[in-house]
Amino acid sequence: MTWKVGNLELKTPIIIASGTWGLGDTLLQYLTPQELTYAVGALVTKGLSLEPMSGNPPPRLMETPCGLINSIGLENPGIKTFLEDYYPRLRELKIPLIFNLHGNSEEEFIRLAEILREVGEEAIELNISCPNVKKGGISFSQSPEVVFELIRGVRKVFEGFIAVKLSPVGPVMETALACESAGADALTIANTYPALGIISYEPLRIIRGGLSGPAIKPLTLRLITEVSSRIKLPIIASGGVMSGKDVFDYLLMGASAVQIGTANLIDPWSPIKIYEEIKELLRSYGRLLDKGNT
Amino acid sequence: MKKALVIENEPLTERIGLLSLKVDQHLCMAFNPGQFLKIGLSDGRFDPLFPRPFTVHSLQKNTLRILYQVVGKGTRALRIIKAGSYVEVLAPLGQPYPKDIEFPLALVGGGVGVAGFGFLLERLSSQRRKETALYYGASKRSDLVRLDYFKSFEVPLRLATEDGSLGFKGYITDLLEKDLKERCFRTIIACGPLPMLKRLKESLKGSGIKLYLSLENFMACGTGFCMGCVLPKRSGGYVHLCKDGPTLLAEEIEL
Numbered sequence: 223m224t225w226k227v228g229n230l231e232l233k234t235p236i237i238i239a240s241g242t243w244g245l246g247d248t249l250l251q252y253l254t255p256q257e258l259t260y261a262v263g264a265l266v267t268k269g270l271s272l273e274p275m276s277g278n279p280p281p282r283l284m285e286t287p288c289g290l291i292n293s294i295g296l297e298n299p300g301i302k303t304f305l306e307d308y309y310p311r312l313r314e315l316k317i318p319l320i321f322n323l324h325g326n327s328e329e330e331f332i333r334l335a336e337i338l339r340e341v342g343e344e345a346i347e348l349n350i351s352c353p354n355v356k357k358g359g360i361s362f363s364q365s366p367e368v369v370f371e372l373i374r375g376v377r378k379v380f381e382g383f384i385a386v387k388l389s390p391v392g393p394v395m396e397t398a399l400a401c402e403s404a405g406a407d408a409l410t411i412a413n414t415y416p417a418l419g420i421i422s423y424e425p426l427r428i429i430r431g432g433l434s435g436p437a438i439k440p441l442t443l444r445l446i447t448e449v450s451s452r453i454k455l456p457i458i459a460s461g462g463v464m465s466g467k468d469v470f471d472y473l474l475m476g477a478s479a480v481q482i483g484t485a486n487l488i489d490p491w492s493p494i495k496i497y498e499e500i501k502e503l504l505r506s507y508g509r510l511l512d513k514g515n516t
Numbered sequence: 517m518k519k520a521l522v523i524e525n526e527p528l529t530e531r532i533g534l535l536s537l538k539v540d541q542h543l544c545m546a547f548n549p550g551q552f553l554k555i556g557l558s559d560g561r562f563d564p565l566f567p568r569p570f571t572v573h574s575l576q577k578n579t580l581r582i583l584y585q586v587v588g589k590g591t592r593a594l595r596i597i598k599a600g601s602y603v604e605v606l607a608p609l610g611q612p613y614p615k616d617i618e619f620p621l622a623l624v625g626g627g628v629g630v631a632g633f634g635f636l637l638e639r640l641s642s643q644r645r646k647e648t649a650l651y652y653g654a655s656k657r658s659d660l661v662r663l664d665y666f667k668s669f670e671v672p673l674r675l676a677t678e679d680g681s682l683g684f685k686g687y688i689t690d691l692l693e694k695d696l697k698e699r700c701f702r703t704i705i706a707c708g709p710l711p712m713l714k715r716l717k718e719s720l721k722g723s724g725i726k727l728y729l730s731l732e733n734f735m736a737c738g739t740g741f742c743m744g745c746v747l748p749k750r751s752g753g754y755v756h757l758c759k760d761g762p763t764l765l766a767e768e769i770e771l
């Protein structure tokens with residue numbers, strides 16, 4: 223069985239989400255290559271920028287009921303170092319890699335896409351929705367016209383698969399329409415929800431970040447249902463997947479594949495467990511999906 | 517995460533407990549003192565969402581023990597776990613205590629921060645133990661737990677309580693500072709509340725003693741996946757406590 227997300231073909235509908243498996247250097251301490259290739263259709267890299275980013279000062283995390291607020295701030299070594307030091311081992315896994323990209327401007331996104339084209343990589347996810355950086359990130363999601371231009375620009379230099387990762391807040395539908403008309407291949411819906419948590423009163427410690435985890439799943443499920451009813455682009459779901467049922471819910475409401483994020487932080491084996499569960503559900507309810515997957 | 521059988525969950529004080537888990541041979545071999553594991557309660561609840569990290573307190577004959585203090589909802593849930601039930605564990609996590617310890621060595625524990633030194637003492641040769649002292653402080657006598665166990669290593673056991681109900685009256689750091697006038701240590705490993713660690717770092721500055729601190733903060737993954745558990749490095753940038761620590765050279769980090 224293969225799973226199609228536009229022109230991207232996956233062996234399973236399970237994708238590991240950006241930022242929830244580090245840079246990949248510790249992944250194989252917890253999962254064997256066999257386990258990974260068995261359960262995982264694709265891996266999305268940590269958000270990568272042109273220059274290294276050291277990320278935000280602590281506190282970067284706070285647990286909330288059934289959720290997590292994170293403010294990592296896209297800590298990453300920059301695309302060059304990533305390609306030199308981390309990529310070779312990941313490539314050996316022979317699991318499709320989707321490069322999550324963070325640019326401060328259209329020019330930076332274009333340059334990142336060019337670099338990936340030069341190494342022969344074929345899939346990118348444009349992160350226009352990170353709530354934790356001062357420049358770029360979520361600010362793109364406020365204006366569909368800017369997103370339209372951005373995708374047109376990237377498309378000129380990159381023929382491969384382009385997914386656009388949307389913020390769940392702001393003009394989501396308009397942005398999705400802009401992605402469609404600008405020639406994106408898929409939408410990832412969605413990134414984390416802008417949130418705030420108070421860690422302590424004295425001293426006052428506040429975290430502003432993005433909320434993820436099972437708490438957000440009903441919100442993102444609703445969003446996907448609405449977007450998929452109006453837009454033809456394939457949708458990759460991301461938000462609070464903890465079980466096979468969560469995956470099936472998203473597939474039923476219009477997603478073509480599903481990302482696992484926070485669940486991975488709880489237990490590195492989550493993708494395998496969830497894959498086993500979704501296989502079971504597909505046997506019972508697969509007929510309810512009308513996706514043209516073979 | 518793997519399932520582990522709870523052999524015993526013994527309350528030691530109102531807030532401190534000793535949890536004994538049965539673990540397989542493979543895990544016993546894989547663990548080194550200073551490393552930690554994360555423990556989840558395997559009943560499918562999403563609150564608390566994340567398994568909690570705990571240092572290995574003791575690891576003997578397939579029995580792994582942790583010494584825990586109840587501070588919030590995760591540790592409250594741990595407290596009521598019954599012998600015969602199962603928890604989920606992911607281990608081993610983090611880096612062991614440094615390999616190049618120079619002796620004489622002082623281990624300084626504040627409260628349940630003392631936990632990891634049990635496993636370290638279990639693994640030190642009797643020769644090395646002769647060159648090791650254990651400093652252990654708490655607010656009152658009843659909070660100094662596992663004393664018989666710590667005595668069994670036959671290392672000098674230096675105790676302090678804030679109210680003076682057992683041992684030296686005052687902070688454990690005061691006792692150490694007093695002793696340092698007559699005794700010499702080449703390495704100190706300390707674990708406990710942040711003010712204690714800050715105080716030690718401050719008072720040992722320029723002493724030539726190598727100071728390691730076992731630190732904690734909230735961890736989501738414990739595996740290096742989320743990049744959330746950072747502390748600023750003195751040289752710029754951040755360390756990831758779960759991957760690079762939890763025990764770090766004091767001079768390399770900003771507290």
Ligand SMILES: Cc1cc2nc3c(=O)[nH]c(=O)nc-3n(C[C@H](O)[C@H](O)[C@H](O)COP(=O)(O)OP(=O)(O)OC[C@H]3O[C@@H](n4cnc5c(N)ncnc54)[C@H](O)[C@@H]3O)c2cc1C
Pocket residue numbers: 281283284285421422552564568569570571572582583584585586587588589590591592628631632731732733734735762
């Ligand atoms: C490597 C490591 C080893 C450890 N070993 C031990 C051990 O051997 N024994 C032991 O008893 N404990 C140990 N701890 C501490 C233990 O993990 C915590 O006490 C536990 O996770 C608390 O969980 P809880 O749900 O009970 O409390 P929580 O509900 O999580 O609250 C605990 C406290 O942390 C505060 N807090 C919550 N989020 C943050 C944040 N982002 N930043 C700062 N403060 C926050 C809360 O306000 C509260 O005061 C260790 C921690 C680490 C990192």
Ligand SMILES: Cc1cc2nc3c(=O)[nH]c(=O)nc-3n(C[C@H](O)[C@H](O)[C@H](O)COP(=O)(O)O)c2cc1C
Pocket residue numbers: 239240241242268269290292294296322349352387412413414433434435436438460461462463481482483484485742743744
């Ligand atoms: C610690 C952490 C780091 C993340 N880093 C990124 C990132 O670098 N780029 C990105 O597009 N999304 C990032 N995300 C968002 C996730 O990829 C995912 O879209 C989001 O967490 C919702 O899914 P979940 O509820 O399954 O976690 C991050 C999320 C978390 C929790």
Ligand code: FES
Pocket residue numbers: 734735736737738739740741742743744745756757758759
């Ligand atoms: S807790 Fe996630 S990287 Fe350390």
